[in-house]
Each structure stands twice: as structure tokens, then as C-alpha cells.
Amino acid sequence: MKKSASHSKAGRVKKVLGVVAVIFVIAALLSGCKPTEAKKNIESLTLTGSTTVLPIVQKAAETFMDINPNARISVRGGGSGVGISALIDGTTDIANASRAIKAEEIEQAHGKGVSPVETAIAMDGIAIIVHSSNSIKGISLEQIKAIYTGEISDWQEIGGKSGPIIIVSRDVSSGTFDTFKKLVLSGEKTRADALMLASNNAVTTTVANTPGAIGYVGLGYLIGDVAALEVNGVYPSQKTIIDGEYKLARYLYMYTNGDPQGVGKEFIDFILSPQGQKIVEEQGFIPIR
Amino acid sequence: MKKRKPIEYLLLSCALLSIIFLFAIAVSLFKEGLPIFKVVSPVKFIFGSHWYPAHDPPEFGILPLILASLLITIGALIVAVPLGIGSAIYMTELAHPKIKEIIKPVLELLASIPSVIYGFFGMVIFAPFIQRIFNIPTGLTALTASILLGIMALPTIISIAEDSITSIPSSIREASYALGATKWETIIQTIIPAARSGILTAIILGMSRAIGETMTVLMIAGGAAVIPKSFLQPVRPMTATIAAEMGESPMGSLHFHALFAIAAILFLITLGFNILANHIKEKRI
Amino acid sequence: MRKFNQFIGFTFSKLAVSIVILTLFAILLFIFKRGFSVLNPSFIFEFPKDGMTKGGIFPAIIGTLCLSFGGILFALPLGVMGAIYLSEYAKSNIVIRIIRLGINNLAGTPSVVFGLFGLAVFVKFFGFGVSILSGSLTLGILILPVIIRTTEEAITAVPKEFREASYALGATKWETIKKVVLPVATPGILTGVILGVGRAAGETAPILFTATTFYTRYLPDSIFSEVMALPYHIYALMTEGTKSELQLPIAYGTAVVLLFLVLGINLIAITIRYRARKEKKW
Numbered sequence: 046m047k048k049s050a051s052h053s054k055a056g057r058v059k060k061v062l063g064v065v066a067v068i069f070v071i072a073a074l075l076s077g078c079k080p081t082e083a084k085k086n087i088e089s090l091t092l093t094g095s096t097t098v099l100p101i102v103q104k105a106a107e108t109f110m111d112i113n114p115n116a117r118i119s120v121r122g123g124g125s126g127v128g129i130s131a132l133i134d135g136t137t138d139i140a141n142a143s144r145a146i147k148a149e150e151i152e153q154a155h156g157k158g159v160s161p162v163e164t165a166i167a168m169d170g171i172a173i174i175v176h177s178s179n180s181i182k183g184i185s186l187e188q189i190k191a192i193y194t195g196e197i198s199d200w201q202e203i204g205g206k207s208g209p210i211i212i213v214s215r216d217v218s219s220g221t222f223d224t225f226k227k228l229v230l231s232g233e234k235t236r237a238d239a240l241m242l243a244s245n246n247a248v249t250t251t252v253a254n255t256p257g258a259i260g261y262v263g264l265g266y267l268i269g270d271v272a273a274l275e276v277n278g279v280y281p282s283q284k285t286i287i288d289g290e291y292k293l294a295r296y297l298y299m300y301t302n303g304d305p306q307g308v309g310k311e312f313i314d315f316i317l318s319p320q321g322q323k324i325v326e327e328q329g330f331i332p333i334r
Numbered sequence: 335m336k337k338r339k340p341i342e343y344l345l346l347s348c349a350l351l352s353i354i355f356l357f358a359i360a361v362s363l364f365k366e367g368l369p370i371f372k373v374v375s376p377v378k379f380i381f382g383s384h385w386y387p388a389h390d391p392p393e394f395g396i397l398p399l400i401l402a403s404l405l406i407t408i409g410a411l412i413v414a415v416p417l418g419i420g421s422a423i424y425m426t427e428l429a430h431p432k433i434k435e436i437i438k439p440v441l442e443l444l445a446s447i448p449s450v451i452y453g454f455f456g457m458v459i460f461a462p463f464i465q466r467i468f469n470i471p472t473g474l475t476a477l478t479a480s481i482l483l484g485i486m487a488l489p490t491i492i493s494i495a496e497d498s499i500t501s502i503p504s505s506i507r508e509a510s511y512a513l514g515a516t517k518w519e520t521i522i523q524t525i526i527p528a529a530r531s532g533i534l535t536a537i538i539l540g541m542s543r544a545i546g547e548t549m550t551v552l553m554i555a556g557g558a559a560v561i562p563k564s565f566l567q568p569v570r571p572m573t574a575t576i577a578a579e580m581g582e583s584p585m586g587s588l589h590f591h592a593l594f595a596i597a598a599i600l601f602l603i604t605l606g607f608n609i610l611a612n613h614i615k616e617k618r619i
Numbered sequence: 620m621r622k623f624n625q626f627i628g629f630t631f632s633k634l635a636v637s638i639v640i641l642t643l644f645a646i647l648l649f650i651f652k653r654g655f656s657v658l659n660p661s662f663i664f665e666f667p668k669d670g671m672t673k674g675g676i677f678p679a680i681i682g683t684l685c686l687s688f689g690g691i692l693f694a695l696p697l698g699v700m701g702a703i704y705l706s707e708y709a710k711s712n713i714v715i716r717i718i719r720l721g722i723n724n725l726a727g728t729p730s731v732v733f734g735l736f737g738l739a740v741f742v743k744f745f746g747f748g749v750s751i752l753s754g755s756l757t758l759g760i761l762i763l764p765v766i767i768r769t770t771e772e773a774i775t776a777v778p779k780e781f782r783e784a785s786y787a788l789g790a791t792k793w794e795t796i797k798k799v800v801l802p803v804a805t806p807g808i809l810t811g812v813i814l815g816v817g818r819a820a821g822e823t824a825p826i827l828f829t830a831t832t833f834y835t836r837y838l839p840d841s842i843f844s845e846v847m848a849l850p851y852h853i854y855a856l857m858t859e860g861t862k863s864e865l866q867l868p869i870a871y872g873t874a875v876v877l878l879f880l881v882l883g884i885n886l887i888a889i890t891i892r893y894r895a896r897k898e899k900k901w
Contacts, residue, residue, distance in 0.1 A: 124581025448821025546729025
């Protein structure tokens with residue numbers, strides 16, 4: 046019995062060794078495929094923050110690295126708060142934010158000897174959207190506020206076909222909601238039965254599927270069966286937002302510790318260059334230069 | 335045999351690590367979570383019905399989040415318990431041993447599907463389906479999340495329930511047959527009651543898994559921080575709130591502390607569930 | 620009537636198990652059906668391109684491998700030693716019960732809580748930043764209970780006679796454990812290791828704030844690098860970006876790769892355990 050046990054034990058050990066060997070080979074392969082190209086002058090740059098800004102920065106990083114093979118850019122999401130906190134902790138070079146830095150964050154930064162410098166890189170328009178079959182083509186800021194706070198609950202009241210208005214909103218922690226709240230609701234709360242959805246994509250899909258719905262999304266998300274409304278007689282477009290005629294817009298920012306320097310400065314300059322601003326436009330945002 | 339004492343201490347300290355980590359988790363959650371209670375009283379925090387963490391002034395009432403978690407968990411249990419126990423009965427009492435040999439590893443394999451995959455499936459296929467069936471504005475609802483969480487909890491529930499049914503001595507079974515009971519009567523009247531502590535443990539652990547599940551609910555529960563009134567509306571469970579808002583809250587702000595406080599409460603809830611399950615298992619209630 | 624009740628009961632049980640298996644397979648089938656068309660060598664071995672709408676997911680695959688192996692590297696020695704104590708040394712019942720309670724509770728802690736813990740402790744307090752190290756440590760703690768449980772099970776399954784034979788030859792307790800018990804228990808421990816890797820590879824919430832980055836064109840070069848990871852990649856593609864219809868196929872492909880990885884890893888573990896059980900003839 047003992048003999049057979051030790052025999053099968055040896056077999057098992059062999060098998061185990063085999064598996065371990067495979068793991069080591071994989072590990073060796075992994076370390077083997079590390080980038081060996083041009084180790085000299087590698088300049089790494091980390092950007093962290095707002096998920097709204099993510100598509101712009103990601104695409105810009107791709108193009109920037111094509112032009113500057115020595116740059117090594119990592120783009121991290123997480124959210125505006127995470128970005129700014131990483132800047133304060135010194136774990137990121139640039140913080141992306143879809144909102145301006147808050148007073149308490151500036152205070153924290155100064156406490157750690159960090160002085161955040163703000164650079165606006167793009168604008169984001171917020172479009173008011175309805176189902177494409179809706180006969181309403183325009184709306185006023187006051188009407189939007191009345192709808193979202195519950196004073197108006199039927200399309201008839203603003204000149205449409207009679208029917209209940211279904212309100213679609215973003216969840217309260219999102220930057221888009223933050224902007225909408227400031228610019229439209231002036232701080233008031235939305236009707237309790239509003240659908241609070243977690244992403245721009247979800248809002249667009251929901252409004253596209255619901256004939257009586259109204260919602261708001263970033264300009265880049267105007268896809269599918271939804272129609273954007275004129276607000277106070279102005280249709281949201283690049284031109285009307287740049288001109289300041291269309292009021293529902295916000296800036297997107299990058300924050301650096303002190304004035305941007307080195308590769309960080311090059312990257313921000315790149316985003317502000319015509320080529321970078323073209324990327325901003327391609328991703329559905331508003332160029333500011 | 336007591337020569338190598340130091341090794342024993344080393345091993346003991348490794349064994350104690352789980353508890354140390356558990357303790358460290360609790361400490362870090364409470365350290366970051368407690369400051370919120372300097373501003374909001376614990377009662378107002380837990381029973382407040384408005385969650386407006388980014389408003390000015392902010393409101394930190396997490397009742398809608400707690401109720402959302404409970405609603406989804408209850409929904410998941412409604413899906414998972416009958417199916418799970420039915421499957422466990424099938425596997426222990428009815429299935430041919432060969433079929434059981436196949437089903438068991440298959441279930442084990444399915445238990446390993448990552449939660450983000452369920453969330454992905456929910457977003458692209460299941461939520462649109464729910465939306466069409468019930469003709470509602472959005473398919474991202476408590477119902478959608480409940481069904482998927484129920485499915486996710488199934489392998490856990492089945493395997494624990496199956497283990498406890500299998501461990502029932504066959505003498506009990508035979509006694510029941512001897513009294514003239516049919517196979518089904520034996521299962522319902524004798525075996526299930528005898529295995530109740532194991533089945534209860536399975537249900538509690540299933541609940542604990544459902545209430546702590548994060549990615550699936552983050553992707554498909556819809557995210558509305560309002561007190562839920564029906565299964566067909568979007569809700570925002572505690573876990574989803576933490577994962578969604580951690581990134582947006584300024585570090586060290588009240589909002590940040592509030593999220594850690596939610597995590598601490600969640601931690602206490604699952605701790606309670608697990609201690610309860612442990613207790614039931616040991617005491618065989 | 621009694622027969623009828625029995626018929627209903629049996630039918631329900633059979634229906635239940637069929638529903639469970641079919642639903643789970645349906646989920647896999649849906650994802651595989653739409654994801655397979657995306658899969659090709661360049662999807663596996665290339666970097667993302669054109670704002671995440673083209674190219675591959677190579678860095679995410681590497682990142683996930685790094686994180687899960689890192690987690691195991693941390694959890695394996697600690698878990699195995701803990702399990703040895705529990706199964707070979709522990710005598711006091713209270714100590715065992717407390718330790719076991721700790722293990723069960725650690726296993727039942729929600730994954731997002733691990734994420735916050737990792738953020739507060741590894742990323743911020745120890746200053747490891749968002750990195751493979753922070754992510755691996757967080758995942759390591761998460762899978763520690765898996766390692767301990769499977770190792771303990773494997774050690775307990777080693778027959779007493781083996782130990783006694785070793786003692787009879789004059790070996791000390793530690794020598795017996797090292798030279799007799801552990802080698803025999805190795806397949807079981809290996810199962811635990813593989814299950815741990817599989818679990819770690821699929822987790823999203825713990826690495827959300829501790830290890831992941833959305834986009835990089837480089838593979839990690841140290842444990843302080845941040846990485847892309849498959850589960851986070853799926854989540855990010857589904858929730859962010861203005862070109863969602865172009866990103867969806869990539870998300871499908873990523874889901875298929877992640878499923879292959881996790882299911883494959885688990886299949887290996889299950890097979891090893893199955894073989895080991897079959898081989899046992901003592």
C-alpha cells in the first residue's frame with residue numbers, strides 16, 4: 046500500500062511540476078514581451094479623472110503617442126473627484142474634470158503644497174431630448190424647470206399632444222446632473238418619480254423607446270431615435286454653444302500642479318491645437334479654439 | 335514533537351491573518367465613515383429618505399439605498415430559493431448518479447462566471463427584453479437585477495443545500511419508507527425538515543451574496559436613489575452607490591465619508607448574515 | 620392523490636434543475652454567439668485603436684494575468700501556512716472556531732468593500748498608488764479564504780497512516796508535514812490556487828479604484844505600474860464613451876475572452892480535483 050501511494054505521489058508531483066513549469070513559461074513570456082524599444086528619453090504621463098473627458102483624452106493620447114514615440118501616456122478614469130485627489134496626492138500628472146475644482150479641494154491641495162492650475166480644453170453642451178415622434182420642437186428654460194420639478198406634467202400644457210410627461214434624469218452624482226441642476230433647476234429637486242439613470246447612453250436609449258419621455262444628455266450622445274429641442278429658441282449646436290447663445294453648456298478641464306510643464310504641457314498644447322480640437326469635435330464635444 | 339515551536343507560531347499568525355484582515359477592513363471603513371456622523375446623526379443617515387450628496391446643502395439619507403438593496407435581495411431569493419432547493423432535491427434524490435456527476439461540476443463551473451459578465455448580459459440582452467415585455471420606459475429595474483442576482487446565487491444555494499441533504503443518514507429515509515410514505519412524502523416531510531439547518535444556511539449565504547453583489551446591480555439596477563415602490567422601477571442599491579460615486583466625490587469630503595459609512599453598514603449587514611449562517615450551521619437549529 | 624402529489628413534486632424538481640442549467644447556458648450562448656465573430660489573433664494580440672472602437676485588448680489580458688498571479692503570490696504562502704495550522708496544529712476549539720468564523724466572514728465580505736479597503740490602505744495609506752501591487756494585495760486578501768479552505772480540505776484528506784508511518788521513522792512533526800503531508804495534498808492545494816486565480820481574474824469592484832487604467836499603450840514594467848484589466852474593460856466600454864455602438868462588439872469580444880479565461884481556469888481546477896479523487900486508492 047505504501048509503495049503504491051508513493052508511486053502515485055511521484056506521478057502527481059510530476060504533474061504539479063509540469064503545471065508550475067507552464068506557469069513559469071507564461072510568466073517568462075510575459076516579461077519577454079515588455080516593450081524594449083527606445084528606453085532612452087521615455088517620458089511618462091498619467092491622466093486621471095472624469096469619465097466624461099475620457100473619450101477625448103484617450104483618443105488624443107493615441108494620436109499624441111503616434112507623433113511622439115517617446116511619450117508614454119496612461120489614461121485612467123475614476124471620476125473628477127478621484128482625478129483631483131490623485132493630483133493632490135501626487136499620483137497623477139494631470140487631473141481631468143467635468144466640473145470646476147471645489148473650494149475644499151483647493152484647500153486640501155494647498156495643505157499638501159500642491160497648487161492646481163486649471164486649463165479648459167473643451168465644452169460639453171447638454172441637449173434636451175424627446176422621442177422623435179414628439180411634435181414639440183422647442184421649449185423654454187422655465188418650462189424645463191417646471192417639468193422637472195413637477196409643475197407641468199402633461200405635454201398639452203406646453204402645446205403638444207395630450208399625454209403624461211415621463212421625466213428621465215441622471216443620477217445625482219453625475220457631472221451632467223450637476224450642470225443641469227445649476228443651469229436649469231437652480232438648485233431645486235426633481236420630481237420624485239423621475240427615472241434616474243446611471244449613464245448618458247441609458248438616457249438616450251430610454252427616451253428613444255418612450256414616446257412621452259423627456260431627458261437630457263451630453264451633446265455627444267445624440268444618437269438614435271431622439272430629437273433635440275430648441276431651448277429658448279436656440280438649437281444646440283457647436284456654433285450656438287461657442288457663441289454663447291445656447292445656455293446649457295459646461296467646460297471640461299484639465300488640472301496640473303503649477304503651470305503645465307514638460308510632456309504634460311506638450312500634451313495639453315496638443316489637445317488645444319487644431320488637431321487636438323478636431324478630436325474633441327469627433328468625440329462629440331465642442332472645441333473651444 | 336514540541337521542538338519546532340517558532341514554526342507553530344508562524345503558522346498560527348498566518349491562520350489569524352483572516353481575522354486580522356477582517357479587523358483591518360472594519361477599522362479602515364469606520365475610520366473614514368464615522369466623520370459623517372459628526373454632521374448627520376446616525377438615525378437621520380439610516381432613515382433619511384433623500385440622497386442628494388452633491389446638492390448644496392447636501393442631504394445624506396440612505397434609506398432609499400437600503401430599501402433598494404433589500405428589495406433586490408428579496409426578489410433574488412424569490413427566484414433562487416424554489417429553483418435552488420428544487421434542483422438540490424433533484425440532484426440528491428432523483429438524479430441518476432451519472433447525471434449528478436455531470437451536473438455538479440457544470441454548476442461549479444457556472445458559479446465562476448464573473449459578475450461583470452452578468453451585468454453585461456443584463457445590459458445588452460435582458461434589460462431590453464424586460465422593457466419590451468412590461469412595456470416600461472426602461473428595462474434597468476429592480477426586477478431585472480433581482481432575476482440576474484437570483485441566477486447568480488443559484489450555484490451557491492444548490493451546492494450547500496445539496497451537501498446538507500446528502501448528509502442526512504439513510505436510516506431516516508428508510509424509517510419513513512417503512513411507515514408507508516411515498517418517496518415525495520419522505521422528501522417533504524422527513525428529509526427537508528432534517529436538512530433545514532443546511533438549507534437555511536444556504537439561503538442566508540445566498541442573501542449575503544446578493545446584497546453584497548456590486549457590478550451586476552451597478553450596471554442593471556437603473557440607479558435611481560428614490561424609495562422603491564415597485565419592482566418595475568430603477569433603484570440604487572448600496573453597493574452600486576459606492577462604486578458609482580466613489581470616483582466623483584472629492585476625497586475627504588462629506589460625500590466621501592458618507593460612502594465609507596455606507597460600506598461600513600454593508601459590512602456589518604453581511605457580517606451579521608455570515609455569523610448567523612455560521613451559528614445555524616454549528617448549532618444545527 | 621399521493622401519487623399525483625409525487626408526480627407534481629418530481630416534475631417541479633426536474634423543471635427547476637432544467638431551468639437553472641438552461642438559463643446559465645443561455646447566458647453563455649448569447650455572449651459567445653455575438654462575441655465569436657470579433658475574435659481573431661489581432662483582437663487578442665493588439666492594442667486598442669481609434670478611441671477604443673478598433674484594435675484589440677492585449678494589454679487588458681496581460682493586466683488581468685498580472686493581477687491574478689500577483690494575488691496568488693500573496694495569498695498562497697499565507698493561506699497554505701494558515702491551513703496547515705488549522706488542520707495540523709490547532710488544538711483549542713475556541714481558537715479554531717474564531718479563526719473559521721473569520722475566514723467565513725472574509726469570504727462573505729462584499730467585493731466593493733475590498734475595493735474601498737484597498738483604496739484606503741494600499742493606495743493611500745501605504746502610498747502604493749494605483750498599481751499592480753495595490754490591486755494584487757487587495758485581490759490576495761479576497762481569495763485568501765479560497766486558498767485556506769481548499770488547502771485545509773486537501774490536508775485533512777491525507778490519511779492518518781501516512782503521518783504515523785513518518786513519525787515511526789523518527790521524523791518530526793514539521794518534517795512530516797513538509798515531506799509527507801504537503802506532497803500528498805499538493806493536487807488539492809493546486810486546485811485551490813487555480814480556483815483563486817480564476818476568482819481574482821473575474822473580479823471588478825476590488826480593482827476599480829486600486830489597479831486599473833482605462834487606456835495605455837504599454838505593458839506594465841514594474842509592480843507599481845497601473846494596468847488595463849478585462850473585467851474593467853467590459854464595464855468601461857459599456858458605460859463610457861460617445862461611440863457606444865462601435866464599442867459594443869469590442870465589449871462582446873472582451874466578455875468572450877474573459878469567459879474563456881475564467882471558465883478554462885476553473886475547468887482545469889475541477890479536472891485536477893476529479894483526477895486526484897479518482898486516483899486515491901488508499
